[in-house]
Amino acid sequence: MAMFCLQSCASPLVLFGRRLFTPRVITHCSYHKKVVDHYENPRNVGSLDKNDQNVGTGLVGAPACGDVMKLQIQVDDSGKIVDARFKTFGCGSAIASSSLATEWVKGKSVSWAYDDQNKDMSLGVDEALKIKNTDIAKELCLPPVKLHCSMLAEDAIKAALSDYRFKQRDKQDNGVKASI
Amino acid sequence: MLSLLARPRSSRGFRAVINCVAASRPSSSDLPPRGGPGPAERRPPRAGPPVRVVPRRSFGSAPAAPGCWRCGQSHAERPAFFCSSCRAVQPPDGSASLFQVLGCNHSFTLDTQQLQKRYLQLQRTLHPDNFSQKTKEEQEYSEHQSALLNRAYRTLLKPLSRGLYMLELEGMPIEEGTDSTADPSFLMQLMELNEAVEEALTPEEANRIGQDTKVKLKELTAQIDDALGKGEHQAAKALLIQMKYFANIEEKVKEQLDKLM
Numbered sequence: 293m294a295m296f297c298l299q300s301c302a303s304p305l306v307l308f309g310r311r312l313f314t315p316r317v318i319t320h321c322s323y324h325k326k327v328v329d330h331y332e333n334p335r336n337v338g339s340l341d342k343n344d345q346n347v348g349t350g351l352v353g354a355p356a357c358g359d360v361m362k363l364q365i366q367v368d369d370s371g372k373i374v375d376a377r378f379k380t381f382g383c384g385s386a387i388a389s390s391s392l393a394t395e396w397v398k399g400k401s402v403s404w405a406y407d408d409q410n411k412d413m414s415l416g417v418d419e420a421l422k423i424k425n426t427d428i429a430k431e432l433c434l435p436p437v438k439l440h441c442s443m444l445a446e447d448a449i450k451a452a453l454s455d456y457r458f459k460q461r462d463k464q465d466n467g468v469k470a471s472i
Numbered sequence: 473m474l475s476l477l478a479r480p481r482s483s484r485g486f487r488a489v490i491n492c493v494a495a496s497r498p499s500s501s502d503l504p505p506r507g508g509p510g511p512a513e514r515r516p517p518r519a520g521p522p523v524r525v526v527p528r529r530s531f532g533s534a535p536a537a538p539g540c541w542r543c544g545q546s547h548a549e550r551p552a553f554f555c556s557s558c559r560a561v562q563p564p565d566g567s568a569s570l571f572q573v574l575g576c577n578h579s580f581t582l583d584t585q586q587l588q589k590r591y592l593q594l595q596r597t598l599h600p601d602n603f604s605q606k607t608k609e610e611q612e613y614s615e616h617q618s619a620l621l622n623r624a625y626r627t628l629l630k631p632l633s634r635g636l637y638m639l640e641l642e643g644m645p646i647e648e649g650t651d652s653t654a655d656p657s658f659l660m661q662l663m664e665l666n667e668a669v670e671e672a673l674t675p676e677e678a679n680r681i682g683q684d685t686k687v688k689l690k691e692l693t694a695q696i697d698d699a700l701g702k703g704e705h706q707a708a709k710a711l712l713i714q715m716k717y718f719a720n721i722e723e724k725v726k727e728q729l730d731k732l733m
Contacts, residue, residue: 351659355713356648358720360662381666381724440648447650 323384324433330388335395338377340364345463348456350448354440359386363393363448365420367456371402373420378448385438389428389445396423397449402456423449541609553598553617561603563613569641570624580638580700584629591625631693632719635700635712642705646713662717669724675732682725688718 323331342349342364350363359382366375376394380387400419425442428434434442539546540555540562548556551565551572564573571578574590598621603614627633639645665681672678692715699708 351656351663352650353654353659353662353717354649355651355654355716356646358716360659360666360717362663379663379667381663381720440650444650447652 326432327384327388327434330391330432331384334387334391336377336391337379339379340366340375340377345459346456348452348454348459350451350453350455352444352448352451354382354386354444356440357382357386359383359441359444361386361390361444361448363390363397363445363452365397365402365449365452365456367402373397373400373402383438383441385432385434385441386444388432389425389434389442390448392428392431393423393445393449396428402453418453420449420453553594561598561606561610561613561617564616564620570627570637573620573624574628576628578638578641580631580635580697582628582634587625587628591621594621631696632712632715635696635708635715638700639705639709639712644705644709646709646716651713658714662721665721666724669721669728672728672732675729678725678728678732682722682729685718685722685725689715689722692718 339362340347340349344366346367348365348367350365351361352363353360359380361378361380361382363378364376365373368374376397378390378394380390397420400423402418402420423446425439425446428442428445429439432442540558540560542560543555543558545555545557547562551568552562554561569578574587574594576582576587576590595618598614598617600611600614600618603611606614627637636646665685669678669681672681692711696708696711696715699705699711
């Protein structure tokens with residue numbers, strides 16, 4: 293866990309009989325207890341079978357910090373997300389954001405309609421898509437410098453949904469072909 | 473943290489302060505802008521309030537005045553650490569790149585031994601320890617210069633930070649946020665590598681992954697060198713991004729080895 297303080301350099305310099313700094317307020321950069329909780333007791337760590345037709349896998353990366361995040365959803369026949377798993381390699385905020393995302397995404401619906409005219413999947417109203425990074429950041433009290441971690445989690449959800457929809461479209465196409 | 477020269481003359485205090493300066497000094501870019509030093513009578517009158525000019529990558533201070541703050545003598549070379557005439561320590565030159573600060577060629581290939589030598593040479597003269605009996609102004613300037621040297625050394629020492637800095641100078645920093653153009657199979661490969669490190673049960677297993685990662689990093693360093701040498705900044709950026717991911721894996725291997733040993 294990264295924790296660092298900026299301290300006044302007064303003590304070693306007392307040897308030289310002069311203080312180069314006036315005492316400053318010590319700035320702590322520490323993780324909020326909610327983030328620590330998710331880090332120490334992560335929910336839903338693991339993997340689902342990515343080859344399963346009802347599993348959507350979202351894989352995202354954040355180049356600036358080198359974080360990688362995988363979020364998977366399992367959707368039942370009625371279009372409800374019944375299970376979610378994540379694996380994140382990165383900072384505590386990224387881990388907590390993805391852990392929280394899997395908690396929130398469970399029970400949400402995935403809906404879409406097959407557009408007969410355009411022969412395409414048109415997006416319905418995804419409850420799961422309503423999860424925004426700002427909500428994640430607010431819940432975890434993320435500082436501004438870590439907001440991109442919550443964005444990464446939101447993008448992971450979107451990627452998982454997109455993958456799931458792709459698979460469903462293929463299934464639909466195969467079904468149509470089979471019936472011809 | 474780098475280990476400092478063990479000169480017999482060097483006091484424990486010097487070492488403690490160097491480490492303190494290196495580890496806890498706020499970066500000079502966090503310090504308030506210094507439009508110029510000292511009371512008005514020491515410097516030539518200005519037309520207006522000090523203008524804060526921020527080049528692509530500056531160190532917070534406005535570009536140094538063209539001459540010495542104390543005697544007005546113009547600087548013989550840039551960046552000037554000491555006045556060529558009265559030898560007063562100068563504030564950092566905000567327009568100088570980190571390469572210029574440590575007297576290196578602006579290139580990805582760097583002789584790190586030369587770099588360290590130059591860094592230590594400069595710290596020996598600029599460290600705040602040497603200014604404890606001088607004026608408050610000179611103490612402040614030496615602090616800023618010392619902090620700048622630390623930052624320059626840290627940035628230029630490792631290929632990753634050096635390359636990223638070079639991109640920043642070209643106005644192409646790596647933005648924060650998700651990379652929507654990332655290759656999914658590459659991300660999957662990274663996931664699997666990370667998982668393998670996490671699941672390594674013996675130091676040998678972890679070391680094997682560590683060795684493979686080192687080889688990959690060396691390959692990337694050569695490719696980045698080639699790309700930057702040809703001015704292919706987009707290509708270099710993509711390679712540096714890969715390097716960042718692998719550097720993280722290298723860190724994870726070290727942590728895992730600590731756990732297993």
